Amino acid sequence: MPDFLLLLPEGDVPIAAEPEESVLAAVLRAGRNLQTVCKGRGMCGACRVRVGEEFLGLLTPPSLTETRLLHYLKSAPNSRLACQIRPLNGLRVTPDPNLPRTL
Amino acid sequence: MSAVLEDKQTGFEAVGPAFTKEQMLAMRAKTRGVIHEIAAAVKPGMVEEDAVAMAKDILASHEMFKGWHDVYVRFGANTLKTFGAESEPGVVLKDNDVFFIDIGPVWEEWEGDGGDTFTVGTAPEMAKCGADAKALFHTVRHEWENTGKSGKELYEFAIAEAEALGWELNMDLSGHRLSDFPHAAIYDGPLADMDFKPSPLLWVLEIHIRSKTEPYGAFFEDMLLDDSYFQ
Numbered sequence: 001m002p003d004f005l006l007l008l009p010e011g012d013v014p015i016a017a018e019p020e021e022s023v024l025a026a027v028l029r030a031g032r033n034l035q036t037v038c039k040g041r042g043m044c045g046a047c048r049v050r051v052g053e054e055f056l057g058l059l060t061p062p063s064l065t066e067t068r069l070l071h072y073l074k075s076a077p078n079s080r081l082a083c084q085i086r087p088l089n090g091l092r093v094t095p096d097p098n099l100p101r102t103l
Numbered sequence: 104m105s106a107v108l109e110d111k112q113t114g115f116e117a118v119g120p121a122f123t124k125e126q127m128l129a130m131r132a133k134t135r136g137v138i139h140e141i142a143a144a145v146k147p148g149m150v151e152e153d154a155v156a157m158a159k160d161i162l163a164s165h166e167m168f169k170g171w172h173d174v175y176v177r178f179g180a181n182t183l184k185t186f187g188a189e190s191e192p193g194v195v196l197k198d199n200d201v202f203f204i205d206i207g208p209v210w211e212e213w214e215g216d217g218g219d220t221f222t223v224g225t226a227p228e229m230a231k232c233g234a235d236a237k238a239l240f241h242t243v244r245h246e247w248e249n250t251g252k253s254g255k256e257l258y259e260f261a262i263a264e265a266e267a268l269g270w271e272l273n274m275d276l277s278g279h280r281l282s283d284f285p286h287a288a289i290y291d292g293p294l295a296d297m298d299f300k301p302s303p304l305l306w307v308l309e310i311h312i313r314s315k316t317e318p319y320g321a322f323f324e325d326m327l328l329d330d331s332y333f334q
Contacts, residue, residue, distance in 0.1 A: 037285045039187065043170035044209070044285070065159055072168035 004091035006032055017087035023049065024082035034095055040083035042066055045073050047082040052092035059085045112299040115290045121212035121283035127304055130208075131326055134215030137165055138204050141176065142221045145202060151178040151194045158204065167208035171216075171285060175205040180318035182220070185275040185311070199224035201233065203322040209284045216281055216307045220321040229319050232312060235268050236321035240310045241333070247301070247308070248329050254278060254297030254306070261310065270312035273320070281307050281326065303328050 006013040006027055017026040024047045027034045037044035042065060051059065056078055062070065066084050073079075079096060141158045154176040162174065173187075179200050181190040186205070196202060205218040220233035243261045246252060252260065258277050265272035278294025280286040282305065294306050306327045313320035326332075 037171050037287050038173060041173035043173055043207075045169055046285070068163055068168045072166075 002087040002089045002091070004087040004089070004093065006030075006034075007092055007094040008032075012092075015087075020086070022083050023085050023087050023091075023093055026087055027082065034082055036083065038083075042069070042081055042084045045069050045081065048073065048075060048079050048096040049082045049093040050076055050096050051078050051080050051085070053078055055088060055091050056080075058088055108299055112297075112302075115280070115297060115299075116302055116305050117289045118305070119212075119283040119288070124304060126213045126283075127281070127326075128332075130210055130213040130215040131217070133165060133167070133210060134206060134208060134217040135219075135325070137162055137167070137208070138206060138217050138219050141204050141206075142202075142219070145176065145196065145221070145223075147196050147198045147200065147223050149178075149196050151176060151181060151190055151196070152192070154178070154196070154202070158206070162206065162208055165210075167210050167215075169209040169284075170207050171209055171214050171287070172205075172207035176202060177205075177322075178202045182320040182322070183313050183318060185273055196223065199226040199229075201226055201229035201319050201321065203233075203320075205322060205324070212283045214281050214284050214286060216279075216324065216326075218309070218322045218324040220323060228314075228317070229321075232270065232314065232319060232321040233323075235270060236310050236312050236323040239264055239268065239312065240308060240323045240325065243310070244308060244327065245330075247327060251300050253299050254294040254301050257301075257308075258295035265310075265312050268312075269315070271315055273311040273313055276309040276311040276322070276324075278309050278327075279307055280305060301327055 002017050015026050015030045024040050035046040037046045070079050141161050145154050158174050158176050178194045178196045181194050182203050201222050203220040207216045222230045246260050262272050280290045308327050309324040311322045
């Protein structure tokens with residue numbers, strides 16, 4: 001099971017992921033808060049995270065839908081949707097809140 | 104109405120800072136336009152997954168890259184599937200068949216939501232199901248317009264009306280809020296749970312009916328608005 005780090009202002013949180021689950025699913029299962037409106041379907045952009053640069057090339061590339069959405073949201077080059085990536089050992093992700101109102 | 108119920112309704116019907124009637128109606132028009140554009144491009148022989156990708160391309164061509172829910176184009180027996188359920192993969196639209204579209208795009212600050220059912224070729228029973236879903240939407244909407252019924256009572260009425268038409272109403276799809284993005288910050292539950300009369304422009308009325316014996320269903324949804332918005 002890959003372990004990854006959720007980087008929060010109050011400190012880094014280690015999270016153990018189950019096989020096949022997304023970063024978003026692992027974070028929510030661990031009782032930590034990443035926002036989602038579309039319930040992990042890659043549509044709303046609320047779960048956008050910044051990924052450690054060294055991991056970008058190791059993750060499954062974004063789909064056309066994710067690429068369009070990240071561009072539309074004027075995302076940083078190292079942004080991904082947490083619902084669309086699988087954890088890797090040592091992966092570091094930082095929430096990139098973009099909602100006008102908190103869920 | 105009691106003060107307690109009034110306070111409760113005010114909470115469930117709150118809006119965000121970007122909400123305006125004009126923008127919500129403009130988003131409604133964009134959404135319904137895109138539904139018909141997608142429907143016109145769906146052809147027999149197409150695989151459902153390709154239709155979903157095409158629908159996303161069409162939405163993107165209108166600068167609707169973001170959605171508050173996924174894009175659904177469901178073919179044939181997948182029209183029985185409830186909201187959020189995975190379709191059976193690889194379903195091809197037959198020459199005589201039914202499909203429905205359900206989209207929830209977000210454009211700039213505003214949410215849209217719309218759904219409609221279409222048939223191809225000669226499929227009279229499926230066409231009747233699609234027509235009945237739309238007719239039932241309007242029957243329930245008229246009940247809303249002309250009575251003081253609550254969300255809960257409107258869906259009790261809808262269940263009985265669907266039954267009278269010979270269909271089963273899928274109560275997993277029983278209405279919801281719509282607002283400036285994200286309405287989920289205000290209320291993410293069903294309209295059918297509300298014990299007050301919902302206000303116009305703030306709610307979506309969903310009707311998903313299914314055959315009790317055959318593998319097809321139909322879906323129609325739009326905002327709760329009075330007759331003047333449906334001419």
